[in-house]
Amino acid sequence: MVTIHDLRFLLQPETFSDSAAAAHFSRITRESLDRADALIAVSKFTADQLINECGISASRVHVIHNGVGEEFFEQSPQDSIDAFKKNHDIHERYILFVGFIEQKKNLLRLLEAFKICRERAHFPLQLVLAGPQGDYTTNIIDYCREHSLENAVKLLGEVAAEDLPILYQGAEMFAFPSLNEGFGLPPLEAMASGTAVVASNTTALPEVLGEAAQYVDPTDPESIAEGIYSLAEDTETRERKAREGKKHAQQYRWRNTAANVLKLFNDLL
Numbered sequence: 001m002v003t004i005h006d007l008r009f010l011l012q013p014e015t016f017s018d019s020a021a022a023a024h025f026s027r028i029t030r031e032s033l034d035r036a037d038a039l040i041a042v043s044k045f046t047a048d049q050l051i052n053e054c055g056i057s058a059s060r061v062h063v064i065h066n067g068v069g070e071e072f073f074e075q076s077p078q079d080s081i082d083a084f085k086k087n088h089d090i091h092e093r094y095i096l097f098v099g100f101i102e103q104k105k106n107l108l109r110l111l112e113a114f115k116i117c118r119e120r121a122h123f124p125l126q127l128v129l130a131g132p133q134g135d136y137t138t139n140i141i142d143y144c145r146e147h148s149l150e151n152a153v154k155l156l157g158e159v160a161a162e163d164l165p166i167l168y169q170g171a172e173m174f175a176f177p178s179l180n181e182g183f184g185l186p187p188l189e190a191m192a193s194g195t196a197v198v199a200s201n202t203t204a205l206p207e208v209l210g211e212a213a214q215y216v217d218p219t220d221p222e223s224i225a226e227g228i229y230s231l232a233e234d235t236e237t238r239e240r241k242a243r244e245g246k247k248h249a250q251q252y253r254w255r256n257t258a259a260n261v262l263k264l265f266n267d268l269l
Helices: 019-035 044-052 078-087 107-120 137-146 161-170 185-192 205-212 221-233 235-249 254-268
Strands: 002-004 039-041 061-063 094-098 126-130 153-157 173-176 197-200 214-216
Touching: 002 019, 039 044, 044 061, 078 161, 094 107, 094 161, 094 185, 107 126, 107 137, 107 221, 137 153, 161 185, 173 185, 173 221, 185 197, 185 205, 185 235, 197 205, 197 221, 205 235, 214 221, 221 235
Parallel strands: 002 039, 039 061, 094 126, 094 173, 126 153, 173 197, 197 214
Antiparallel strands: none
């Protein structure tokens, strides 16, 4: 039994900056697809890719969603949130992104949307980008310098697991305009943390996030900007989306995932 989280390196290897890594993952994934008695897809979107694009029999594919850690549902003390902001030079109000700093996360369009918001009117929010950095980070830094956003955009790098709930809960909103997701765990973690989410209307994200997210076209910076700006300006809608998101995330628990995986194991015996 093999779990398939994402098929981008197999179906879109050109989007990987590391071609050797893409080739390696493609090879071992194809071997796994051939040998496994059962394939777990973490979303229906990924399951459909396996069936329709990889030619896998539907009888071998089982959709079992990922879960959200219990720590994200627990409210952090306000003094812990305030201390984290102070220690990392984060403003009182900020838009948050969490994930790998890579091309598929569409961060240059997010930066362009952020710039559009700042040009419309007084827009005091900071943009915080948290996650492992690589070569693509240079593009982010160059864009910020070119458009005088150095003081408005914060690159945090990778954040310790115990600090992630604090980071999510302190944010005004979470922005995730990714171009391709096999599931999309960070926006779901943000929802569990009680933070309103702006997300792409493509791939697995609408399936996973349901009606609780504010959806945007990830290929259009104006659409991303409108999604962010509307939530920033409309407190009532932002708070409603936050409540809906927290309720929606309740269905994604690791204990449910584990129970479904165990059942599949037993069915295969």
